[in-house]
Amino acid sequence: MSSSTTPTTPSVLLNAGVQMPLLGLGTYKLVAPDDVYLAVDAALVAGYRAFDSAACYENEAIFGRALKDLLPKHGLTREDVxxxxxxxxxxxxxxAMEAALHSLSQLDLGYIDLYLIHWPGTESLAERDQRNPGNRAQSWATLEELHAQGKLKAIGVSNYTPAHMRELVKSCKIPPAVLQVEFHPELCQTELRSVCEEYGVCFQAFSSLGKGALVTDPVVMEVAKSCERTPAQVLLRWAVQQGVPVIPKSSNPDRIKDNARIFDFTLSDTDMDRLSALDRGHKYCLDSSEVV
Incomplete structure (x- = not known):
């Protein structure tokens, strides 16, 4: 990251040797060009330097164009994001090769900082289909090849279980840099986090607000009130205070700005414990535990 990264966005060093900001903007369901431009512009102003997209979000091209237009406006270059x-x-x-090259071409930003296998299964196959392991192994070999060419600076996975992670680490040439999964106080992911720690993989959160359900949780609201913060800020702070990067999604400029204000306060040990005690293994998003 260059020196123009704002001090409000600390980063983590990935095993691939690149720095990844602890805060990024999620872009799921952001597809209208005007919404994308507005969100990216607001995020850059608020100090975000990471942006999370996906082929199935169908917004890579719009998003790439928005960044190309907006980076110079904010005195930033491609290397700053x-x-x-x-x-x-x-x-x-x-x-996988054709698809990854298509993403590179859609974004049109020269390279992708982090490219993930989105799901351990294959869309056309049943979860228990024995071809799933071979398919994801083939995808991983493709990612390794593109990483070696410098087109993907870091490679990783999303929605993998501990079993999927162990299988990958046993067979890969290049270890995954990141595992991106659902993570919030109701889903503390203890086993997955320890697997990541064991293998030197960065554990990254999505759905930090439990698809919005957790902002009205009584404990979250009480903690927010006591530290004069919003429930969303408290939930995001709970993650980053544990060194877990977050990618909250919003198209609302005020909320994007609010969500960035998570590095200028600290939750007490008591509050952290109260929030973690909400853990009940509850998933608001798709569950990949049945994928062989």
Whole structure:
């Protein structure tokens, strides 16, 4: 990251040797060009330097254009931002190379900072289909090849279980840099986090607000009131205070700005414990535990 990265966005060093900001903007369901431009502009002003997209979000081209237009406006270059995209589950296996190159071309930003296998299964196959492991292994070999060429600066996975992670680490040439999964106080992911720690993989959160359900949780609201913050800020702070990067999604400029204000306060140990005690293994998003 260059020196123009704002001090409000600390980063983590990935095992691939690149720095990834602890805060990024999620772009799921952001597809209208005007919405994308507005969100990216607001995010850059608020100090975001990471942006998370995916082939299946169908916004890579719009998003790439928005960044190209807006970076100079804010005195920034391509090197100042960290871009993530992901392999569509329908392209798992032999179509992975074509799909990854398509993402590179859609974004049109020269390279992708982090490229993830979005899902351990293949869209056209049943969860228990024995071809799933071979397909994701083939996808991973493709990612390794593109990483070696410098087109993907870091490679990783999303929605993998501990079993998927162990299988990958046993067979890969290049270890995954990141595992991106659902993570919030109701889903503390203890086993997955320890697997990541063991293998030197950065554990990254999505759905930090539990698809919005957790902002009205009584404990979250009480903690927010006591530290004069919004429930969303408290939930995001709970993650980053544990060194877990977050990618909250919003198209609302005020909320984007609010969500960035998570590095100028600290939750007490008591509050952290109260929030972690909400853990009940609850998933608001798709569950990949049945994928062989």
């Amino acid at each position: 960290f871009i993530t995209s992901k392999l569509d589950p329908k392209d798992q296996g032999e179509r």
